[in-house]
Amino acid sequence: MAAGQAQFEELARQLSAVGAVKRDMARVMPPDCPSGSAAVLLLLDRHGAMRMSRLAELLAVDMSVTSRHVAHVADRGWIERSPDPADRRSRILHLTQPGRDRLEDLSRRTTELLADRLSDWSDDEVVQLIRLMTRLRTSFGDCRSTASARLPHPAPGTAPQTTGTAQTTRTPA
Amino acid sequence: MAAGQAQFEELARQLSAVGAVKRDMARVMPPDCPSGSAAVLLLLDRHGAMRMSRLAELLAVDMSVTSRHVAHVADRGWIERSPDPADRRSRILHLTQPGRDRLEDLSRRTTELLADRLSDWSDDEVVQLIRLMTRLRTSFGDCRSTASARLPHPAPGTAPQTTGTAQTTRTPA
DNA sequence: TATTGTTATACTCTATAACTATA
DNA sequence: TATAGTTATAGAGTATAACAATA
Numbered sequence: 001m002a003a004g005q006a007q008f009e010e011l012a013r014q015l016s017a018v019g020a021v022k023r024d025m026a027r028v029m030p031p032d033c034p035s036g037s038a039a040v041l042l043l044l045d046r047h048g049a050m051r052m053s054r055l056a057e058l059l060a061v062d063m064s065v066t067s068r069h070v071a072h073v074a075d076r077g078w079i080e081r082s083p084d085p086a087d088r089r090s091r092i093l094h095l096t097q098p099g100r101d102r103l104e105d106l107s108r109r110t111t112e113l114l115a116d117r118l119s120d121w122s123d124d125e126v127v128q129l130i131r132l133m134t135r136l137r138t139s140f141g142d143c144r145s146t147a148s149a150r151l152p153h154p155a156p157g158t159a160p161q162t163t164g165t166a167q168t169t170r171t172p173a
Numbered sequence: 174m175a176a177g178q179a180q181f182e183e184l185a186r187q188l189s190a191v192g193a194v195k196r197d198m199a200r201v202m203p204p205d206c207p208s209g210s211a212a213v214l215l216l217l218d219r220h221g222a223m224r225m226s227r228l229a230e231l232l233a234v235d236m237s238v239t240s241r242h243v244a245h246v247a248d249r250g251w252i253e254r255s256p257d258p259a260d261r262r263s264r265i266l267h268l269t270q271p272g273r274d275r276l277e278d279l280s281r282r283t284t285e286l287l288a289d290r291l292s293d294w295s296d297d298e299v300v301q302l303i304r305l306m307t308r309l310r311t312s313f314g315d316c317r318s319t320a321s322a323r324l325p326h327p328a329p330g331t332a333p334q335t336t337g338t339a340q341t342t343r344t345p346a
Numbered sequence: 347t348a349t350t351g352t353t354a355t356a357c358t359c360t361a362t363a364a365c366t367a368t369a
Numbered sequence: 370t371a372t373a374g375t376t377a378t379a380g381a382g383t384a385t386a387a388c389a390a391t392a
Contacts, residue, residue, distance in 0.1 A: 064385080225374060
């Protein structure tokens with residue numbers, strides 16, 4: 001058996017309140033690189049060059065949102081969009097050297113802030129928090145593939161979708 | 174010694190990505206009660222009647238933001254604003270019975286979603302995540318009182334603020 | 347016809363600043 | 370003069386829908 005109702009309510013409260021921490025971190029970022037742009041740079045660095053649709057999946061936002069973030073960082077020369085030889089509708093996104101430099105600066109700012117705020121945390125506590133937050137995202141993210149999984153209790157008589165194709169992060173249109 | 178740079182970077186990534194979880198939870202909420210309104214109702218239920226300034230502190234947002242959330246829930250009759258006998262500039266915010274009913278509905282939706290998504294979590298894991306997220310907020314929130322504490326490395330020659338009065342959540346004006 | 351990506355529009359949350367009323 | 374709260378304005382993030390180009 002899993003946790004009780006009171007614990008789920010408390011977890012929901014903490015999830016809601018974690019925004020304050022994110023805002024505090026955003027304050028030490030440079031004004032021309034908001035969080036959406038930073039996430040694009042980080043994911044391209046971690047996972048290497050990729051297409052919009054893959055990036056939207058990793059960001060877990062709609063592709064229209066991804067498109068705007070990508071345009072922002074491309075305008076500043078932090079990424080480039082090469083033609084995709086396999087599909088002329090797509091382009092391959094990859095970091096440029098200025099993008100890598102910018103990302104290094106962002107990482108330094110983030111690390112400094114966290115080292116300051118979490119100076120009395122043990123290494124194990126940080127590791128545990130990372131582990132549990134990663135698992136939390138997995139537990140939610142694994143259900144993104146089908147519409148029926150999004151709602152715990154689908155309306156009676158509603159057959160589960162069996163499109164057969166893996167859903168990308170996309171407006172249902 | 175605290176965690177290393179790689180762990181802080183990873184924690185920052187997880188904090189950035191937890192927004193997807195929050196969006197998933199927001200999708201099961203009724204359209205007339207967005208997350209800001211829900212937080213107002215929850216905090217008034219937990220901490221009892223209070224003034225705007227206290228609520229803004231608990232929400233960890235500016236009072237102007239709090240004011241709008243409060244107006245939203247007051248327009249719908251979920252809270253009432255009684256005169257504050259001690260200070261005629263303030264009013265005391267308190268939940269109404271419809272507000273309590275609405276909050277119970279919200280809580281049920283939240284609990285159902287989490288019970289579904291976290292069905293394979295142990296009770297201890299949920300408790301640990303709550304504990305670490307609470308501590309994270311404390312580690313950041315405890316530094317809100319002075320401007321100097323907001324930046325790990327204040328500019329050289331900048332004397333730390335010594336206003337003497339406890340700062341509330343307020344635009345520095 | 348279906349898919350990749352872009353753009354227009356709208357909504358929520360937030361902060362800053364100007365303002366009113368009261369202390 | 371200082372503080373509690375409100376409102377106007379602006380910026381960031383997101384989703385939906387309509388659209389273009391290509392598969």
